[in-house]
Amino acid sequence: MxxxxxxxxxxxxxxxxxxxxxxxxxxxxxxxxxxxxxxxxxxxxxxxxxxxxxxxxxxxxxxxxxxxxxxxxxxxxxxxxxxxxxxxxxxxxxxxxxxxxxxxxxxxxxxxxxxxxxxxxxxxxxxxxxxxTGTDVNQKWAVDVFARENHLWISDMELAKDISARILRGEQIRILIEEGGMAEGFEQREEIALLWENKEAGSLEEDGTEAKEKEEKSRQPILPHIYIGTRRPYPEKSVLCLVPRTVVAGIGCRKDTPYLLIEKAIEEALQEACLWKASLGKLTSITEKAEEAGILEYCEKNRLGWETYPARQLQALEGQFTESAFVRQTVGVGNVCERSAVCGLGEEGRGDASLLLRKQAANGVTVALAGGRWRVRFEAG
CATH class of the missing domain: 3.40.50.11220 (Rossmann fold)
Structure with a gap:
């Protein structure tokens, strides 16, 4: 669906x-x-x-x-x-x-x-x-237009207003792209500095050295004004987060599991993985769960996509998944939530390497989270 x-x-x-x-x-x-x-x-x-x-x-x-x-x-x-x-x-x-x-x-x-x-x-x-509008009149980059065109959720509209005011005052805004994200169509412009997250090195990388030199002089990390990504790496009141809706939650549950237990399991999984709830784009499961009322209600209330796959398609995925002999005997595949989450990524899926959170089980509900590559596009400078 x-x-x-x-x-x-x-x-x-x-x-x-x-x-x-x-x-x-x-x-x-x-x-x-x-x-x-x-x-x-x-x-x-x-x-x-x-x-x-x-x-x-x-x-x-x-x-x-x-x-x-x-x-x-x-x-x-x-x-x-x-x-x-x-x-x-x-x-x-x-x-x-x-x-x-x-x-x-x-x-x-x-x-x-x-x-x-x-x-x-x-x-x-x-x-x-x-x-x-000020940014249009002055032909400046507008964060809310950028968010709308790239289908990004905005964490704090007051921070968004502050960023627009900074741009109109002639200040430069630092935008940090989450590791694994892609930015297309970016051209150097005076109001934006684009940085790339490098978790392995524990640092930010920028086209140019200005931010690095400032950080070395102060010996303190330079925070971005805007972070584009699915995770919650910064205090919400200090950095504006723009969130792509690209995370897939694979779910398995007992028949007729109540909505509130579905909601609790999904939101606890997102919290465990330090992901924004707004990053969730769809739910997935096995075909037998296609009409599960609690899941359908959750998708309806949160305006999420809902896709299911036959056992043979789930089983065909390559990778190391958390297997259960009982689940295999019941539905024909040893794991539903992890495998269906990866299936939900489509071409962006990379087997178990796409899993952001492996199977979490509570109250008869299992949830796994997967994330694929995502990209944003900047308008011409």
Whole structure:
């Protein structure tokens, strides 16, 4: 089971001209892969909606990825005002005038993708994207945009704001890549220094020697401002962690194991391995567990993928796994959790070398964690 869903957009217009523009915007976004619904609230239009502006917005604000209002900015502000909560959860909100001259991202410009959508509309329809966020205006690297584009979880939005403020003040930000991670498309730029973790040497490595020289002079380790990785190596209040969702939890359990025991076993395993909960991307097991209610509930609540594999596929994996004669007799393979975790990595799997945590057993639940190679991409400098 792999979760993939088109981003959902709702458009509301208020005049006949606005309705015509709505159709053009919808067509352009659909061609880009969005799922779009349209509505018009205009007297004299036979398909005009009867609900109020606020009611229409309420029904969509927490369910859609983006809302687009074609009309005056004030109308959109009145519509969304009762529901605005946080840049972490609010949808993208954009406004276009009815002639399509300007496209203004109002809400969630970075994390929600409103700025990116405004640029897409500008490219497709010629509307001028009016961007007001500081990093965009000053053409600087933006940590929240980088996180969204690379599907990274942000550990602390206040630290993210502080980093953006530092960049706008002209300071350089040190970004440390977890050992085993890959960075693509990075070009040297004044606001970012990219470092690489080397656990074997117990040090950081940088393109250039400035950080090393500073560390030698102070005789104290130079902490990064940002750490990109699945582990929790630093105090959470001092370093911003950007977390790729690449860890796979293989799981085995008795039939009808309650949800709370599933949750406890998985989260204790993540804690034991010093991994962020946000690093978890999917759960895996043997085919016989495909409809296990407690596991399905955990996946649903945490928006995780869920994949199962037949015993013969699990048994075919090469490597040294924690075998159980009882499990082999019961399901036809000597280990479910470790083997299925590695299977869940796909081409990134490297047998038992991919295991971050071997089988942990408690209360009839077994859990193992595996991690493959991951990569992030930087925009051009």
């Amino acid at each position: 792999k979760r993939s869903q088109k981003k959902q957009v709702s458009i509301l217009s208020f005049t006949p001209n606005g309705k015509n523009l709505s159709q053009e915007v919808a067509k352009a976004l659909q061609d880009r892969g969005y799922e779009v619904e349209q509505a018009v609230k205009c007297k004299g239009q036979p398909d005009s909606i009867s609900v109020s502006l606020v009611e229409w917005t309420r029904e969509r604000f927490f369910r859609k990825d983006a809302l687009i209002y074609i009309g005056a900015t004030g109308i959109a502000v009145r519509g969304i005002a009762p529901f605005v909560e946080s840049k972490c959860t609010d949808p993208a909100v954009l406004v276009l005038d009815e002639r399509g001259t300007y496209c203004i991202p109002l809400l969630s410009g970075h994390l929600g993708g409103a700025n990116a959508m405004a640029r897409e509309i500008q490219e497709d329809l010629g509307s001028r994207a009016i961007l007001t």
